[in-house]
Amino acid sequence: MTTGRNTLLFIALSILTLIAFVAQLLLGSVQIPFGQVVAVLTGHHIQNETWSNIILQSRLPGALAALFAGAGLSVSGLQMQTLFRNPVAGPFVLGISSGASFGVAVFILAASAFGLAPQTHIISGWGIIMAASSGAVAIFLVIFVLSFRLSDVVAILIIGLMIGGGINAVIEIMQSFSSNEALKNYVLWSFGSFRYVDISQIFYLVAIVTIGCVFSFYLSKPLNLLLLGDTYASSSGLNIRPAKIMIVLCTSILAGSITAFCGPIGFVGLAVPHIARSLFKTADHKILTPACIVLGACICCLCNVLASSPGSDYILPVNAITSLTGAPVVIWVILKQKKV
Amino acid sequence: MSKQMQHTGLSRSALRAGNLSMASDKLYPAFYRAGKPLFGTLGLLLLIIISLLLPCCQQRSTKPTTQKACSKTSSLPVKYAKGFSVDYYHGFKVITIQDLKDTAKTLAQYVLLPANKPAPVGFENAELITTPVHKAVCVSTTTIGEMALLNLLDSVAGVTDVALIYNPQVAQKLKSRQIADIGRQEVNYEKLVELHPAFVFTSGGYDGGDKLQIKLNSLHIQSVLDLEYKEQNPLGRAEWIKFIAAFYNRETLADSLFDTISTRYQQLKALAASAKQQPAVFCNLPFKEIWYMPCGENYIAQLIADAGGNFLWKDEAATNGLNLNLDYEAVYNKAAQADYWINTGFAASLKDIQASDKKNALFKAYKTGNVYSNNKRNTTGGGFDFWESGTVRPDEILADLIAVFHPELLKDHALYYYQKLK
Amino acid sequence: MLSAENMSIGYGAGKQIFSGINFSAVAGDMIGLLGVNGIGKSTLLRTIAGLQPRTGGNMQLNNLDIHAIPAAERAKHISIVLTERLAIDNITVRDLIALGRTPYTGWLGKLNDTDWQEIENVIRVMKIEKLQARLFNQLSDGEKQKAVIARALCQQTPLMILDEPTAFLDFRNKREILDILKSISTDLQKTIIFSTHDIEACLQYCNKFWIMTETGTFRQIKRTENYRAEVMEALSITV
Numbered sequence A: 001m002t003t004g005r006n007t008l009l010f011i012a013l014s015i016l017t018l019i020a021f022v023a024q025l026l027l028g029s030v031q032i033p034f035g036q037v038v039a040v041l042t043g044h045h046i047q048n049e050t051w052s053n054i055i056l057q058s059r060l061p062g063a064l065a066a067l068f069a070g071a072g073l074s075v076s077g078l079q080m081q082t083l084f085r086n087p088v089a090g091p092f093v094l095g096i097s098s099g100a101s102f103g104v105a106v107f108i109l110a111a112s113a114f115g116l117a118p119q120t121h122i123i124s125g126w127g128i129i130m131a132a133s134s135g136a137v138a139i140f141l142v143i144f145v146l147s148f149r150l151s152d153v154v155a156i157l158i159i160g161l162m163i164g165g166g167i168n169a170v171i172e173i174m175q176s177f178s179s180n181e182a183l184k185n186y187v188l189w190s191f192g193s194f195r196y197v198d199i200s201q202i203f204y205l206v207a208i209v210t211i212g213c214v215f216s217f218y219l220s221k222p223l224n225l226l227l228l229g230d231t232y233a234s235s236s237g238l239n240i241r242p243a244k245i246m247i248v249l250c251t252s253i254l255a256g257s258i259t260a261f262c263g264p265i266g267f268v269g270l271a272v273p274h275i276a277r278s279l280f281k282t283a284d285h286k287i288l289t290p291a292c293i294v295l296g297a298c299i300c301c302l303c304n305v306l307a308s309s310p311g312s313d314y315i316l317p318v319n320a321i322t323s324l325t326g327a328p329v330v331i332w333v334i335l336k337q338k339k340v
Numbered sequence B: 001m002s003k004q005m006q007h008t009g010l011s012r013s014a015l016r017a018g019n020l021s022m023a024s025d026k027l028y029p030a031f032y033r034a035g036k037p038l039f040g041t042l043g044l045l046l047l048i049i050i051s052l053l054l055p056c057c058q059q060r061s062t063k064p065t066t067q068k069a070c071s072k073t074s075s076l077p078v079k080y081a082k083g084f085s086v087d088y089y090h091g092f093k094v095i096t097i098q099d100l101k102d103t104a105k106t107l108a109q110y111v112l113l114p115a116n117k118p119a120p121v122g123f124e125n126a127e128l129i130t131t132p133v134h135k136a137v138c139v140s141t142t143t144i145g146e147m148a149l150l151n152l153l154d155s156v157a158g159v160t161d162v163a164l165i166y167n168p169q170v171a172q173k174l175k176s177r178q179i180a181d182i183g184r185q186e187v188n189y190e191k192l193v194e195l196h197p198a199f200v201f202t203s204g205g206y207d208g209g210d211k212l213q214i215k216l217n218s219l220h221i222q223s224v225l226d227l228e229y230k231e232q233n234p235l236g237r238a239e240w241i242k243f244i245a246a247f248y249n250r251e252t253l254a255d256s257l258f259d260t261i262s263t264r265y266q267q268l269k270a271l272a273a274s275a276k277q278q279p280a281v282f283c284n285l286p287f288k289e290i291w292y293m294p295c296g297e298n299y300i301a302q303l304i305a306d307a308g309g310n311f312l313w314k315d316e317a318a319t320n321g322l323n324l325n326l327d328y329e330a331v332y333n334k335a336a337q338a339d340y341w342i343n344t345g346f347a348a349s350l351k352d353i354q355a356s357d358k359k360n361a362l363f364k365a366y367k368t369g370n371v372y373s374n375n376k377r378n379t380t381g382g383g384f385d386f387w388e389s390g391t392v393r394p395d396e397i398l399a400d401l402i403a404v405f406h407p408e409l410l411k412d413h414a415l416y417y418y419q420k421l422k
Numbered sequence C: 001m002l003s004a005e006n007m008s009i010g011y012g013a014g015k016q017i018f019s020g021i022n023f024s025a026v027a028g029d030m031i032g033l034l035g036v037n038g039i040g041k042s043t044l045l046r047t048i049a050g051l052q053p054r055t056g057g058n059m060q061l062n063n064l065d066i067h068a069i070p071a072a073e074r075a076k077h078i079s080i081v082l083t084e085r086l087a088i089d090n091i092t093v094r095d096l097i098a099l100g101r102t103p104y105t106g107w108l109g110k111l112n113d114t115d116w117q118e119i120e121n122v123i124r125v126m127k128i129e130k131l132q133a134r135l136f137n138q139l140s141d142g143e144k145q146k147a148v149i150a151r152a153l154c155q156q157t158p159l160m161i162l163d164e165p166t167a168f169l170d171f172r173n174k175r176e177i178l179d180i181l182k183s184i185s186t187d188l189q190k191t192i193i194f195s196t197h198d199i200e201a202c203l204q205y206c207n208k209f210w211i212m213t214e215t216g217t218f219r220q221i222k223r224t225e226n227y228r229a230e231v232m233e234a235l236s237i238t239v
Helices: A005-028 A036-039 A047-085 A096-113 A123-149 A154-176 A180-190 A198-216 A220-227 A230-235 A240-260 A267-281 A285-307 A318-340 B002-008 B014-015 B028-034 B039-053 B140-148 B168-175 B189-195 B206-218 B234-238 B239-245 B251-273 B299-306 B328-335 B350-356 B356-363 B394-404 C041-048 C093-104 C113-124 C141-154 C169-187 C199-207 C226-236
Strands: B083-089 B092-099 B106-114 B127-133 B136-137 B156-160 B200-201 B223-225 B282-285 B290-294 B321-325 B340-342 B371-373 C002-010 C014-025 C031-035 C055-062 C079-081 C159-163 C191-195 C208-212 C218-222
Touching: A005 A036, A005 A047, A005 A267, A005 A285, A036 A047, A047 A198, A047 A220, A047 A240, A047 A267, A047 A285, A047 B328, A047 B356, A096 A123, A096 A180, A096 A240, A123 A198, A123 A240, A123 B350, A180 B136, A198 A220, A198 A285, A220 A230, A220 A240, A220 A285, A220 B092, A220 C093, A230 A240, A230 C079, A240 B394, A267 A285, A267 A318, A285 A318, B002 B083, B083 B239, B092 B239, B106 B223, B136 B140, B140 B156, B140 B239, B156 B168, B156 B189, B200 B206, B206 B223, B234 B239, B234 B251, B234 B299, B234 B394, B239 B251, B251 B299, B251 B394, B282 B290, B282 B299, B282 B328, B290 B299, B290 B328, B299 B394, B321 B328, B328 B356, B340 B394, B340 C159, B350 B356, B394 C113, C002 C041, C014 C041, C014 C055, C014 C208, C014 C218, C031 C041, C031 C169, C041 C159, C041 C191, C079 C141, C093 C113, C093 C141, C113 C169, C141 C159, C141 C169, C169 C191, C169 C199, C199 C226, C208 C226, C218 C226
Parallel strands: B106 B127, B136 B156, B136 B200, B200 B223, B282 B340, B340 B371, C031 C191, C031 C208, C079 C159, C159 C191
Antiparallel strands: B083 B092, B092 B106, B290 B321, C002 C014, C002 C055, C208 C218
16 A cells, blocks of 8 residues: 555655745745744744844735745646646646736736727736736636537647637737837736735635635546546546536636636646656555645745845746746656656 | 926016927026136037038049048037047048047047048048938937927927936927937837938947847948947036037037036036035845845946045945846945935935835935936836936936935035935 | 346438447356457447447446446456557556456555455456566566456456457356356356357356347357357358
């Protein structure tokens, strides 16, 4: 029985996640002594109010965002890979990310692109979130309606990809007509960011992702059955259509909300399920779901630490870090597997 | 209108006298009333006029074996700007654009001479522009600011990005079709060709200028580099009105205008230097966690220093052009207790600033309400007059900043480009 | 107790492919479904399994109309083994078999002692003790088939339907599978219906024969004397 081994793995990963989480609080472009950080986190008042604000108002929400976004995206990716029987599916395969990007593009670029004004308004934080959410919801509804009419998941996948492609093309057109200022802002949004999620927003992100993850636990059984294919799943007692709709809903909630708050974060949803499968050597979603949650959280926390390039005043885009760490890991995992 | 008059002390009749650019409404009347250019400049300009009347070496020698190169008769005095020079020869003028760091390196050269004269020897690489110069096309609002101060708006054939232009006279001329709208982000080349401009003032590689220049070359339309934005010294940047003036033989006017501007600037600078303490200053609004901050060399940094402010990054050299890519945290760490926050982009109120990022409300400058933005004179389309007429009026910007940082030194000054955000 | 009365099968009202189907089956029956390629054997099996609706007539399993009950309920009565090949990475044989217990597990799919007991039983019956810890996609074809049948067996249904379970298997594996199926039907008193092209094997093992003739009639032949000739005749095979 490998449950003993799996349990140990879980404990090890949880510890690693905790370390990564704390690292985000300790490290950043500003050097703050560890003792001071601990003092602030344990509720003590420290002399340097600036440091206190940095830790509580900037690093802490960012750390939580990374933790929950990592968990949510990984679970979402796992669901998509199972639903579409496709190892390169990720949380954005339904076009949710494109929908969110479209919402934000309209918010930031449209005024400029349609000749109304290069940019005349301040980009409000909540404005971006609302715009992204609207875009994601719109795409989700399209996919949702389609999944009622089509039972073939491949058809839904293709439609999702095509819609995503079409939207990206429209965004490109808007970009070509936009002012430099607006364009720069849109590109900066597309880099993804955990630390921009601030104290007022983090509560919503944490709540939504928690709901999504709990929902996904309920979906372990249907997902396991779907591994066998639609026919076997149906004969085992699964009501196929409602199950798939639930899965699409769960993924959309997770991927959509995370993209709305953090911008598009690539690669995590795609790579983490593979790593989880390889580490835990199982296809059972009862184990893989929590595995993805912990692994995803851990990896995103680590990426966030790297992105803040501690010690220097400059920062790197999170998306680049996740891709750079994700890609080699997936390649390594696949090579290792194929050797057996 | 009345507020404007209060503001500038102009009489109604003076305004109606027409052709007063609003951007220089404070300056023009002063000059026209004062009337006399300075003696030194007059003498020099007489020399220029005389040399233009003399026959010169611009004609190639009739004997093919001997070719005499031309010798310079004089140069336009340029005190602060490093990026251009104007040299006078017998019968023609040479305007040179040079690299700021290495002034021996020529980026472009223009020879201005009448149509019936042949090209001078020794300037084979220069571009020939026939005088008198007719209308030009401006693609940058800074050029418009320069043209407006020199009262040359009638020589503007066309403009781009109409929504960004502040000068109301330009708007009027656009309506009456004296100035053509030739496009927004993308230039409408067909319209441009139809205008038959003398040349197009381009910004050379910045904001897609390169692409524009290549296209202009292929259409055989003359382009002239207007690189004032590269000068980081505020007076150096303003001095480029002399460059523009050289094309239209208005060097005299440019010279006297600039003298007034630079004298006032130096006076204000000295005034600011007398302040006992320099308040800490930081600028710009971040987007997400990236904060573009000017480096120490930057134009804005110099203005702050001259206004008696302590710009917190004044000692930092640039990594990205003339700006630093900073992390929000790093900026907050340094500027959390700073006194003044300036140049906050499009923010119209303190609420806007907080809406962009809740953490912005943690800065002391925010809490004490000492946030000043340079968007007081903005078009509905998002154009900043700060970058249009402000380019040629650094003295006014300096006055604003001194009034902000050291209100006791300039008690009666009403803010022109800046406004305090509420 | 499975019975059908004048049932017709197909894909929707307009596309009926076979009609006039009458049969009856009881516990302990091992039924072979025979017919030429394309006659509709798979369709019939899928219809009986409830995977697609019948286009006409009646069918009852233990007094239930299979097509009118929800999938979760149906899963307790019918289990299937199809020609579809399973391709799942990282799943052990044991875990695959355990999936057969899903109609009986809670919302999370957790297995209790009864479930594990049943899984152990099934492994013993199928004689795959040595395979249980191995990864499914590393087994040979014969071993895979045994695992898949084990999963269906684990579902503990009175009726098991198999579509060409011995296709692609070598002679020895074929015999092994059929032996196991026979013992399941007899010892565990289940009804087993399977389709095949191997008439000899069918004649040897089954006690009932369902034939979809080329003329479009459905014949049920019991294993009484002369059954061999009857079957051959129904299949239009001259000996």
